[in-house]
Amino acid sequence: MGKVRTSAFTVSIDGFGAAPNQSLENPFGEGGMILPTWYLGTRTFRAMFGQDGGGTGLDDDFARKSMENVGAWILGRNMFGPVRGPWPDHSWKGWWGDTPPYHTPVFVLTHHARPDLEMQGGTTFHFVTDGIEAALRRAREVAHGKDIRVGGGVSVVRQFLQAGLLDELHVAQSPVLLGAGENLFAGLDLPRLGYQVVTHVASPNATHLTFARRS
Amino acid sequence: MGKVRTSAFTVSIDGFGAAPNQSLENPFGEGGMILPTWYLGTRTFRAMFGQDGGGTGLDDDFARKSMENVGAWILGRNMFGPVRGPWPDHSWKGWWGDTPPYHTPVFVLTHHARPDLEMQGGTTFHFVTDGIEAALRRAREVAHGKDIRVGGGVSVVRQFLQAGLLDELHVAQSPVLLGAGENLFAGLDLPRLGYQVVTHVASPNATHLTFARRS
Known part of the structure; x- marks a missing residue:
């Protein structure tokens, strides 16, 4: 059976x-886009969107491994998009365009039901309204023994940690101070x-902690 | 004029x-002695206590620089010792024996007055009952333009940060999780x-952040 893990977080x-203040313009909150700098420069990240180039080395090693052997994803709703409350319609299809970089089933935790959403490239978004354990059960059913990756955000990772359901957590600590926002450890x-x-x-861009x- | 700084924290x-639970046996709290591992292995630390050997390299560079050009120290009372409340007598003279590794005036923040305490090797402990700004003023008077080092603990460093009185903070992040205790950032x-x-x-033992x- 695969691991349940959070990686490249x-x-x-x-x-x-x-x-603070996530929005369409600021998926990581205001000023938060400085966080994943280590990741955005990697060869792995660029390749996800069909681009050449990008760095290799330690950061890329972690980026690449984060994507390997993943059979299903679990995301909090805020990772799926900036819409809050009941879905006004079904026009929001994620931050990632027609071909999201998941290529597996993705279980989105939400309080508001919505039909499955099949995208190009093998990604299907399923909207789960009955919590993390239900999402994990459904993810296991379709992951074919591969890992379940809990993508985030902060509150979802914390829920998995508190429930003892996460086997492994890889955190990349960026050398920046934010001062406010959602704290992983508090x-x-x-x-x-x-x-x-x-x-x-550590690389020059991040300290990698697993x-x-x-057990 | 020298900097006001915290180093090797x-x-x-x-x-x-x-x-949690600092005591005579556990100066860093229960389980806290794992924190300064990176420091205890350095040549600089060993030399302070007259011992040969110890590591050189990045950790030692930071340890050595932390001790250079220091004209006076400021310490919270818990860094001076485990005694709480009014001093029962004057028998406690710090954790460090007859020759503390400061070799300068050291201003100890406390709510309970006590006479100056002159030790061997140039260290004199002064007990300051009127807060961080008074301690800083007195430290400046005797530091001969050198740096004032705010040694800690957590609550003293936080007071200096909140007051905007610290010019520089070097933190060594040990690759350990404590889960509880005094949080520097919260x-x-x-x-x-x-x-x-x-x-x-980063070294294998710590990530160094300044x-x-x-201004």
């Missing part, structure tokens, strides 16, 4: 995974939840 | 500078207080 030095006692640090390496849960 | 990945909006990241490098205040 960027936080600031002060622990924020997103800045109020979470990760050692008590069974997590410990297993890797710690936490695993003692 | 260790925090966990989740932002804790000390674990509730502080460092960018708003004028701080930004100026250096970011923050400076825009």
Whole structure:
């Protein structure tokens, strides 16, 4: 059975995974686009959108591994888009255009039901209204034994950590201070939840930390 | 005029500078002695206590620079010792034996007055009961234009950050999770207080981050 994991999840030095006031113009909140700089420059990221070039090395190694062996994704609704409350219509289809970079089933956690949305390239968005355990169960059914990747955002990763459902968490800490936003660590006692640090390496752009849960 | 700075201040990945329950046996709190591992192995640290050996390289560079050009220190009372409340007597003389590694005046912030305490090797402890600004003023008077080093602990560094009195903060982030304790960053909006990241490098033992205040 595959792992349940979060990978390539960027936080600031002060622990924020997103800045305040997410919107269509600011998917990471105001000023938050500085967070994933390490990732946007990688060969792996560029290739996802059909572009050549980009960096190789440590950052790219983590970016590439984050995409390997993923059988299904789970996303919070704010990672899917900036729409809040009931869906006004079905016109919003994610941040990623017609061909999202998932190429697997993607389970979007929301309080508001919506029909499945099939995109090009193998991505289908399923909208799950009954919580993380239901989403995980449905993801397992379609992942063919591969990993389930919990993409974020912060509150979804925290829910998985608190429930002890995440086997592994790779955090890339960007060398920036945000000062406000959604904090990944605040109020979470990760050692008590069974997590410990297993890797710690740095590139000029980020410190890469992997936490695993003692089984 | 010298800088006011905190250097070689260790925090966990989740932002804790000390674990809970400091005591005579656990100066960094229970389980907190894992924090300064990067520092304890350096040549600089060993030399402070008259020992040979120890590592050179990045960690030692930061350890060494942290000690250079310091004209006076400011410490919170808990960094001076585990005694709480009024001093029962004057027998506690710090964690460091007869010859503390400061070799300068050291201003200890406390609510309880106590006579100056002159130690061997040039260290004199002065007990300051009227707050950080008074301590800083007195430190300036005796520092001969050298830097004032704010040694910690967490609450003292936070007070200096909040007051905008710290010019520079070097944090060594140890690759450990503590889960609880005194958090350096919680509730502080460092960018708003004028701080930004100026250096970011890592050794196998720590990620070294330097923050400076825009002047």
